[in-house]
Amino acid sequence: MAEHNQLIDAINIRTAVRAYDDEPIDDDAARQLEMALQPVNLLGNLNLQLVLNQPKVFEEANASGHLTGAANYLALVVPKGDEQARERAGFYAERVVLTATLRGLATLWVAGSWNKTEAAKHCRIAGNEELLLGVVIGHPKNHLAYQSMTYDELCERQRTHRSCKTYEQFTVTMGDEARAQAPDWFRAGVEAAMKAPSAMNRQPITFSYNPDDDTAAAHIDTTAGDEHHALNDLGIAKLHFQIGAGQGQWAWGDGGLFIHQ
Structure with missing residues (x-):
């Protein structure tokens, strides 16, 4: 994949991905994502969490074909009753999404395409917090072919992947x-x-x-x-x-x- 390491580059190539390879996120990539979570949680007064290897959360969506191979997610855990926290969660979680994009990982924001109750079982949620939304994270289907694409090809893929x-x-x-x-x-x-x-x-x-x-x-x-x-x-x-x-x-x-x- 062509050299690109700026956040604007991530914006230019990020797409919503529904099909994932079953290769797990490696320890180095997971560590980089965890490092990205620490400052945004502090700045946003949030409790965003990376949860790995929990395919049961997406069992129904994977079985129906709405998703394929989804198993990892970023959980948006926020203070209850804080309307502004919903905005902050979007702002700072997307910052982590762009970090994942620069690592060659694929993402998808999910509201209904997961078992939210099951997802919450794998999160640290205090009594004054709630699980808001999630973001699927993983290697895109045929990720080796994806990694061989040039930056221009990825930009064109982003431009044409949905109506805007x-x-x-x-x-x-x-x-x-x-x-x-x-x-x-x-x-x-x-x-x-x-x-x-x-x-x-x-x-x-x-x-x-x-x-x-x-x-x-x-x-x-x-x-x-x-x-x-x-x-x-x-x-x-x-x-x-x-x-x-x-x-x-x-x-x-x-x-x-x-x-x-």
Whole structure:
């Protein structure tokens, strides 16, 4: 696989993968993922956990063909009753997803394609915590062929693997003139967010730019029909935008502002 080691490279090649080889994640890769979890859990006040070799969690989905060979997952364990934690979990778990992508691993965000009760049995969950969502992690099916693909081939695979809302749909509250006048970093941020996964693949996030104070804002699109996972999707989209835009930082929340630095 061609050399690529930046987070924007991971965004450009990441796809949702449903079929996995049965080769286990090696100790070095697992150690790298665990190392990635430590700072994000601290920064996000979260308890994200890597769980390996538990195919029973995906037994029904694997049997039905909805998934193939799924056995490992990133568990999003968050504080109960903390709505903002759902957004933080999306933001920081996606950061780990991109780390896995750079390691040549495949991922898939799951909301219903797993046995959540069984998954919780293999997690450390305190009384004031709950298991929110999961991310399947593993070697993609025929992973040796995947590793032989060039970076350009992987980018093309990402571009064509699913339908995606347009730039205009992601900036629906802006007119053509406002879009034309927005800075390059804003467009780069939106284009990176367009490649972000969402729990139900509905991409329920929009962005806008305010020239008066040179800030961007992220909004939940309530017409997308996925209110239950929208905050998680908001966090994922914000991370992609931040990486695409370059230096800058988000405020949490629906309508939170991004200050470019």
